Structure formats: structure tokens, C-alpha cells
Amino acid sequence: MNFNHNNILKCQNILASLKEEKMEEKVNKKSPIIELLMVIVSREDDEKAMKILDNLHVDLQLLSLGFGTADSTLSDYLGLDIKEKAIIFSIIKLKDSEDILKILNDKFNFKEKNTGVALTIPIKSATYNLIDKMGFVL
Numbered sequence: 001m002n003f004n005h006n007n008i009l010k011c012q013n014i015l016a017s018l019k020e021e022k023m024e025e026k027v028n029k030k031s032p033i034i035e036l037l038m039v040i041v042s043r044e045d046d047e048k049a050m051k052i053l054d055n056l057h058v059d060l061q062l063l064s065l066g067f068g069t070a071d072s073t074l075s076d077y078l079g080l081d082i083k084e085k086a087i088i089f090s091i092i093k094l095k096d097s098e099d100i101l102k103i104l105n106d107k108f109n110f111k112e113k114n115t116g117v118a119l120t121i122p123i124k125s126a127t128y129n130l131i132d133k134m135g136f137v138l
Helices: 005-028 044-055 072-078 094-107 126-134
Strands: 034-042 061-067 085-095 117-123
Touching: 034 044, 034 094, 044 061, 044 085, 044 094, 085 094, 094 117
Parallel strands: none
Antiparallel strands: 034 085, 034 117, 061 085
């Protein structure tokens, strides 16, 4: 290729249009529409938590039983003093996550020490793209 003024201008224009396309692609990417909900409570509260989620129409729930392994300082900080734990994993709609977290916080008083925790993690992956392409309404 000849590096004269016209060729340099053409290259600059191509690079500018590619950059513009990339920016549009970033802007047009959809935000996640589903989230992973994780609720960690004492084993005594696992049925109560799952019943609350059932009442909120959270249909998919996976319960995992475990033991706390953090030292007491970290456990106290996270409000997870009880050693035997129930961890509930659920998939929820992004639009419902704030309400679900508020209800869980109200029912379990998670703001107090040693009561548990509930959190969400946005899901955006091949699965998300598959759901989007298949046209599922979430």
C-alpha cells in the first residue's frame, strides 16, 4: 500500500467508522434481565425462607446445606454467627429483585448481626443470550 495522503485519510475514515460501530454495539447491548439470588440463613430458617420465596413466585430454588468456615471476626461482620447454614440459590427477574430483597430483609431482619444475608448477582452470559434469542418473556 502506498502511504500517501489519500490512503492515510481512507485508513483514518475506516478506523473511525469501526470505532463508531463498536461504540454503538456497546450502547445497544442489553442489560441483564435475570439475577442469581443467594440467601444465606441458619438451617432452622431454610423452610421459612423457601416459603417466602414461593409466595413471591420465585419458582426455581436450590437449597444447599453447609457449615460456616470463616473465623468469628469475619462471621460477626457478615452477620453469620450460626455455623450451620442453608444457602438458597434462585433465579429472579431483575425488575423484581429490589422488592424481593426488601421483603427478605424485613422478614429476617438482615440488618441485625447474626441473622443472615441476601444478595443478587446479575446474570449475563451465553444462557442469557439464549433466553433472549428464544424470546422467553421474563
